[in-house]
Amino acid sequence: MPPGDGGHLDDVLSAYLDDELAPAARHEAEAHLAACAACRTELDDVAAARRAIRVLPVHSAPRPLIGAGTGPPESRAWAPRSGPAGDPAGRRRRLAWAAVAAAAAVVAVLLPRDPDVEPKLPSLADSHAATASVTGDPLSQLAPIAVPVRFGP
Amino acid sequence: MRAPRLLVAGLAASSALAVVAPARPAVALPGPSTAGTETSAVDLLDRAREAAETQPFEGTVAVEWRDGGQRHTEQVSVSSAGGVLRFGDEVVGAGARRMIHSADGWLSLWGHDVATLGPPPTAKYRLVVDAGPDVAGRPTDVVAVHLDGTNRLRERLYVDRQSGLLLRRELLDMAGAPYRSVAFTTLTAGPAAPGPAAAAPTGAPKAAHSQEPTPARHLKRPYKLRSRIGTGYRLLGAYKANGVVQQFFSDGLHGLSVFEQPGHLAGAETTLAGETGSGRMVEIAGHTMRAYSASVGEAVVWDGDGVVYTAVTDAPWSDLAGAVRDLPHADPPGRLRRVAETVVSLFRWK
Numbered sequence: 253m254p255p256g257d258g259g260h261l262d263d264v265l266s267a268y269l270d271d272e273l274a275p276a277a278r279h280e281a282e283a284h285l286a287a288c289a290a291c292r293t294e295l296d297d298v299a300a301a302r303r304a305i306r307v308l309p310v311h312s313a314p315r316p317l318i319g320a321g322t323g324p325p326e327s328r329a330w331a332p333r334s335g336p337a338g339d340p341a342g343r344r345r346r347l348a349w350a351a352v353a354a355a356a357a358v359v360a361v362l363l364p365r366d367p368d369v370e371p372k373l374p375s376l377a378d379s380h381a382a383t384a385s386v387t388g389d390p391l392s393q394l395a396p397i398a399v400p401v402r403f404g405p
Numbered sequence: 406m407r408a409p410r411l412l413v414a415g416l417a418a419s420s421a422l423a424v425v426a427p428a429r430p431a432v433a434l435p436g437p438s439t440a441g442t443e444t445s446a447v448d449l450l451d452r453a454r455e456a457a458e459t460q461p462f463e464g465t466v467a468v469e470w471r472d473g474g475q476r477h478t479e480q481v482s483v484s485s486a487g488g489v490l491r492f493g494d495e496v497v498g499a500g501a502r503r504m505i506h507s508a509d510g511w512l513s514l515w516g517h518d519v520a521t522l523g524p525p526p527t528a529k530y531r532l533v534v535d536a537g538p539d540v541a542g543r544p545t546d547v548v549a550v551h552l553d554g555t556n557r558l559r560e561r562l563y564v565d566r567q568s569g570l571l572l573r574r575e576l577l578d579m580a581g582a583p584y585r586s587v588a589f590t591t592l593t594a595g596p597a598a599p600g601p602a603a604a605a606p607t608g609a610p611k612a613a614h615s616q617e618p619t620p621a622r623h624l625k626r627p628y629k630l631r632s633r634i635g636t637g638y639r640l641l642g643a644y645k646a647n648g649v650v651q652q653f654f655s656d657g658l659h660g661l662s663v664f665e666q667p668g669h670l671a672g673a674e675t676t677l678a679g680e681t682g683s684g685r686m687v688e689i690a691g692h693t694m695r696a697y698s699a700s701v702g703e704a705v706v707w708d709g710d711g712v713v714y715t716a717v718t719d720a721p722w723s724d725l726a727g728a729v730r731d732l733p734h735a736d737p738p739g740r741l742r743r744v745a746e747t748v749v750s751l752f753r754w755k
Contacts, residue, residue, distance in 0.1 A: 368671035369713040376649075376664050377701045379618070380717040382503035382514035383653050384660030387523060387641060389450070390490060390498050391457045391483070392574040392587040393660075393719065395466045396700035397505065398492035399479035 260284075261291045265298050446532035446548045447525065449564045450658075453571040458498070460568050461486050464541065464592035470585045472698035473685065479700065480590070489609050499609035510613030517617075519653075521641045526657030529553055529637035537563045540572040541589040550658065559721060560658070568594040576721055585702070618644030618651055627712050628665055635661065635728030654728070659720035661728055666715075670708035689726050692734040696722075709733040 261281055267273050268281050285291050378397050385393035463484040470477055484491050490498040497504045503515035526532060530550050537547030540563045550560035558581060563573040573588035621643045624630050628650050632640050638654035638661050645651075650665045684695040687705065694707035702719040705726075710733045718725045 366669035366711050367667070369666045369668035369708075370672045371664065371666065371670075371706055371713060371715040373697060373699075373704055373706070373715065375616075376662070376715050377699055377704060377717050378505055378514055379616070379646075379651060379664075380653075380660065380662040381701045381719070382505075383519070383642075383644075383651070383662060384655075384719055385498060385503060386501050386515060387519050387653075387655055388658070388660055388719075389454050389457065389571050389574070391453075391466070391571055394490070394492055394496050394498055394503070395481050395483065395587045396468050396470075396702075396719075398481045398495040399468050399700050 452569045456569040462594035511610045513612035513615040523655035541592040618646035621645045661718040664715040666713045690730045
């Protein structure tokens, strides 16, 4: 494979890296790289750029708010797939949340809850006065419960 | 609470003498000449208790109390005939039976004696007897009550020299002014008092309902019997009624009840006769709780350890606060409890 118009490999470098050259063209390219420092530098840059692209994280496109699953096929083509065939990490997160929710529901059912109590103060006050009037002075203990019991302020 | 009392027969004899004697009776009731000793003070109070149940009389009693800065006064007619003590048409005491009139008829609150003897009042108080002023136009001996070891006057009890009845009882604030009292404003006792035939309904009424508690000698968790509480209060009995446990304590002059119900405090029902009160927030032993004042005394409500406590007393507020300090309170929940409550709250509708 002949070098480019400028006497360098140029676009041939990409085909070289992708191992797409025929054997004869590959030998020719390697012979040129051995003799041309500029093409070796260019080859290193292209290879580094390709490595950088490969390590970038792959992001799913956001799920469309409307039209997903109902629009024409072309509008759904880029929507992420869900279910068993979806992103494994996302699936694990969903499972984890489901497990937490289930555990919380079990705790909510099993955790003993104290009943709500509203003490009936007038009735309890009457009971106290009745008891105290048997052991103490009946006049001063019973007279107060003969008037409407008003708790205040 | 009953310390060794005078025999009822002796009381009957002294009552009979009081009926016969035209003026100052020559009965065993101590006059000013015997004033000053604690023995005579205890005797006076014992006799007053017995006289209320055995002497015929009729009169009007004024009940006064304060809640917050407001003073309340109510008048109640009271009579005793044939061993039945009546307060208007609302309350009846006959022997150890106590009944209150409700919308559904007479409700029995209590129906048996308290067997346990309480401490003598002199274990906690210093009692001084002196000549008192006239109350309801009748001469009295007054029992001044001081906390033992202090000079502060906490209470005064005025005893009728003729009938032996307790004519006035008043609790005093720090300034020495009465803040809660029960006092006769009119009284006819002895031979002039109406007999049983004159009393509108004779005998004790029949109870249509009962909420009499039954004695509880042993309490299971979460309840716990306490033999003593607060300053000088000794347990006289524990009782159960309608899922409520009552532990009753006495210091010889006052009673203090601790009512316990399993659960979590949601509020307190204070409404009666159209009146409501939300109480006031107080802090006791570092815990905030709700306190109430009423004609019967002081009350405070709180919860802790899965139990809702309601403490009621006819004693001064300081006694109630001292007793509450000895009972469990709700501590801040631990981390695990907070996490559990947060998770559970996500699954509650409200």
